[in-house]
Amino acid sequence: MPQIFVPKRFNGPPDTANGGYVAGLIASEMRKAGMGGAIEVSLRAPPPVEAAMDLVIADGACECRHGETVVGAARRVETLGRAPAAPSLDVAAQGRDNFPPAADHAFPHCFVCGPARSEDGLCIFTGRPHGYDGVTDVWTPEADYADAEGLVREEVLWAALDCPGAFAIGFQERPMVLGRIRGEVLRRPEAGAPLIVAAWHLYDDGRKHGAASALFTADGELLAQTEQLWIELK
Structure with a gap:
């Protein structure tokens, strides 16, 4: 087992x-x-x-x-529907300028999005840049997240696509936890290259909220994507 x-x-x-x-x-x-x-x-x-x-x-x-x-x-x-096109690298880099302040973060020590994890976290701070219908950031995975072949491990890619969905919904106003995630990795990237992380709000149904997220190369190639169900905390 x-x-x-x-x-x-x-x-x-x-x-x-x-x-x-x-x-x-x-x-x-x-x-x-x-x-x-x-x-x-x-x-x-x-x-x-x-x-x-x-x-x-x-x-x-x-x-x-x-x-x-x-x-x-x-x-x-079934295979997920094609994700929307990636924002440009320049637009994605502006996303973290609009990431909520640490004081508004319900889980500041989260490995993926926690502002208190600057030394050993992914530090993916997806915010909403001007003129873009979603949240986004640029993430450069470090070498210790890669396997022996230099490719980022699958579990790290799934983690990187997790929290951005919550911020696309509005995590700072209504803290929530992941209930379901449907994902597909098309190609694992090498560590050390900048990647674009983006996410979009899909729907609201009471305390249930839907989002989607995607990971792209700097020139817009789709690497992985997810669809998510989030449950708002009482």
Whole structure:
């Protein structure tokens, strides 16, 4: 039975693993089992850090368990619709100028978007630049996020595409947690090159909110994309 383990460095909310990172680990293991294409991961309970989680993979689906608790369930799904075109690198670089101030951040120590993680986080600060219908930022993955071939690991790509969706919805006004993420990695980039991260608000349904996100090369090639369901905290 395969297992995944999330070091405490890769947290989202306090003492909880980043949802996108966990989804990427699950997707990676499903791919090793011969299940390619788009993967949908639904989170059923807060995923723990510093604890092994068992994966039961069969018939095109996967269940992630921590002890008796079902943390998440995953399955293969249809290929996602094509993401909108990328903003230019110059426009994307302006996004972080409009990222909410640290005082308004519900989870300032989040590995992906936490302003308190300048030393060991991804520091993806997606804001809404003038004239662009979405949030965006430029992210240059460091070498320690790459595998032996120099390509950024799949779980890091999923993590990078997680939090931007919440900020496209309006995370600073209404804190929320990831409930479901459907993702597809078309090509893993090499570490050290600037990438464009962008996300768009899709819908609102009470406390449920939809978003989409995408990762592009500096010249606009689509590398990976997701569709997400976020649950607003009470």
